[in-house]
Amino acid sequence: MSKILKLAYGMEKSEGFNYRLAMEEASRCLLCEDAPCSKGCPAGTDPAKFIRSLRFKNIKGAAETIRENNPLGGSCAWVCPYDRMCEEECSRCGIDKPIQIGKIQRYLVEEEQAMSAKFVSAGEKIGKKVALIGAGPASLACARELALAGVDTTVFEKQAKAGGVLRYGITPTRLPDRVVDFDIELIKELGVKFEFGKEVKFEDIPKLKSEYDAVFVGVGLWDSKKVDIEGSDLKGVESAIEFLFKARTGEIKELPERVVVIGGGDVAMDCATTARQLGAEKACICYRRTIEEAPANIEEISFVREMGIPIYTGFAPEKICGENGHVRTLVAKGMKDDNEMTLKADMVVFAIGQDQVEDYKSFVAGNGVFTGGDALHGVGITVVESVHEGKEAAYQILDYIR
Ligand code: SF4
Numbered sequence: 001m002s003k004i005l006k007l008a009y010g011m012e013k014s015e016g017f018n019y020r021l022a023m024e025e026a027s028r029c030l031l032c033e034d035a036p037c038s039k040g041c042p043a044g045t046d047p048a049k050f051i052r053s054l055r056f057k058n059i060k061g062a063a064e065t066i067r068e069n070n071p072l073g074g075s076c077a078w079v080c081p082y083d084r085m086c087e088e089e090c091s092r093c094g095i096d097k098p099i100q101i102g103k104i105q106r107y108l109v110e111e112e113q114a115m116s117a118k119f120v121s122a123g124e125k126i127g128k129k130v131a132l133i134g135a136g137p138a139s140l141a142c143a144r145e146l147a148l149a150g151v152d153t154t155v156f157e158k159q160a161k162a163g164g165v166l167r168y169g170i171t172p173t174r175l176p177d178r179v180v181d182f183d184i185e186l187i188k189e190l191g192v193k194f195e196f197g198k199e200v201k202f203e204d205i206p207k208l209k210s211e212y213d214a215v216f217v218g219v220g221l222w223d224s225k226k227v228d229i230e231g232s233d234l235k236g237v238e239s240a241i242e243f244l245f246k247a248r249t250g251e252i253k254e255l256p257e258r259v260v261v262i263g264g265g266d267v268a269m270d271c272a273t274t275a276r277q278l279g280a281e282k283a284c285i286c287y288r289r290t291i292e293e294a295p296a297n298i299e300e301i302s303f304v305r306e307m308g309i310p311i312y313t314g315f316a317p318e319k320i321c322g323e324n325g326h327v328r329t330l331v332a333k334g335m336k337d338d339n340e341m342t343l344k345a346d347m348v349v350f351a352i353g354q355d356q357v358e359d360y361k362s363f364v365a366g367n368g369v370f371t372g373g374d375a376l377h378g379v380g381i382t383v384v385e386s387v388h389e390g391k392e393a394a395y396q397i398l399d400y401i402r
Contacts, residue, residue, distance in 0.1 A: 004308035009247070009277035010172045013303060017100075017107040026055040029099050032091050037101060040089035042388040043141075045070040047086050047101045050108060063112035066105060067119040067186070071144035071391075072137055074113075074183045075166050076384050077106035078175045079266075081297045085384070113182050122190040123150030128401045131156065131212040133200045136164020137383045138373025139218035140187055141390025142397070147190035149398055154212075155192060158199035164220050165374075166383065168248045169241060171270040173277070174300065202359045209368055213401040216393055217363060217371040221354035227262070231320025232350075236327035240267045240351035247274045255280040256346030260330050262286050262317050263351030264294035269301060271349045272309045283309050284343065286332050288316040315341050320348055370397055 007013065017025065035048030046069055053062035066073040082088075082102040090098035112119075128151050132139040135157035143153045161167055166180045188194070200208060209215050224239030226232060236256070240263065246252045259275035261268050264287035275283040287294055291301065291313050304311065315332035318340070322328050330348050332341045354374070365371045372389030374381060381389075 005303075005306040007173060007273075007277065007307070009274065010176075012176050013173045016110065017103045019107075022054060022104055022107040023057075025100050025104055026051050028092060029055060030091050031055070036089035036091060037086040037099070040086040041384065042085070042382075043070045043072075043076065043384045043391070044388070045073060045076065045086075045105070045384075047099075047105070051099065051101070051104060054104065054108065059108065059111050060115065060117060063108045063115075063117060064119040066108055067112060070384075070387055071141045071187060072166070072183045072383060072387050073105065074109040074179045075137075075175060076387065077102055077109050078179055079166075079170060079382075080384050081382060083298050109179075109182075118189075120144075120148060120186075120190070122147050125152070126150040126402070128152065128213045129154070130214045130216060130397060130401070131200075131208050132216040132218060133205075133208075134164060134218040134220055135159075135162035135194060136218055136220045136373060137166060137386035138390035138393070139164070139216060140184065141387040142216050142218065142370075142372065142394045143192045143390075144187045144190065145391050145394030146397065147187070147192050149394070151398070151401070153192045155194045156198040156200045157194060157196050160196050162194055162196075164218075168245045169267070171244065171274050171277075172248070173273065174266075174270060174303075202363055205363075205369060213368070214397045215369045216390075216397065217360070217365070217369060218373050218390065219360050221374045223355040224350065225353040225355050227317060227350060227352060229317055229319050231322055231327070234320055234322040234327045235325050236322075236345075236347045237320060238347065238349050240271050240349055241354055243271055243349050244274065247278060252278055254278075257281045258343075258345050259283045259347045259349060260286060260343050260345040261349045261351055262330075263353075264289060264291075264296055264313075265351065265353075266296045266300050268351035269296050269304050271351050272304055273307055275347075275349070276307055276309060280347070285309065285311040286315050286317065286330065286341075286343065287311060287313050288335050290314065312341065312343075315339075317348075320345075368400060370400075 038048040050062040050065040087098040132155045259280040261271045318331045318333040370393045372393040373386035
């Protein structure tokens, strides 16, 4: 039996490339014309260009390509589902295996930080100002692009730090704070202002609009979808977003013995690994489809398995049974047959998707108010897709205010 991986909460999951490994990997690149990998990146990070630069030992130029194109190039290097984006499109897939674009990007951003390089600078002021609500990926990308164009930008964030889901919704093992901090620091250096501890409610938008030339709404999805099954109101039933938030802010002091996580996405994987890392003796995942159908990144599924966390597939939660008002078992039913499975549980975490916060459910963009990212879709999208939407919104805002 292979050894079970033990990793304390906050420890980084894997070592990245060093110079030799990055060069070796870049040397496999076919230097494609009209490269499919670059078309596969929603944020336009242009992997073909940065890999070509690296291949010719131009590390600075390679890192510059990433930073110019992707304001969250460091964070994306850690959490992008590469296997479903640029790497899936890589021409080398037809020969042997794709270039490990994510690991190369991660190496180059580390080099950027080590050389304290400054690749972008704020544009000459154009006498316009924009307010952004929420400091998640879409807002950060939007603010960065506006700052480059000389717009005064202020980001209002109700939490104490910027990053949104990067900071509070992804385990630090998968995305270390130092990586998020570096991306955000570079945005701050462009003069983007942050007002923390400031919650802007839906009804506050008209006032904000009267004070600024435009407003961007990037509030994210901080309510959880709930399954209305028997026992879902018992003590010990949590939503994934609350659970991860409490873990990130240090609110979880101890966890009970057995934690069952419902879901098959990256968030479910994060909840299960977090539960183990924060002291649950046993954690498992219950997912209604097959593992091949699970939306989670393949690396995250492997990580869960390395930590010895079982994933029960083909079962959907039927009811939660309790004792003295507290969770005791989860009963799940087979999706294709009448099989029933009972899992002992002291805590059940639902990771089945997030929802728009109630306050913003009736929000519609228009008349100088723009949006992007999760707030626009009403369902969670990837960080790199949010970066794309934040950038696009910035270009629309520039058209509007100029
Ligand atoms: S598609 Fe693959 S082989 Fe072609 S340029 Fe991109 S990384 Fe290199």
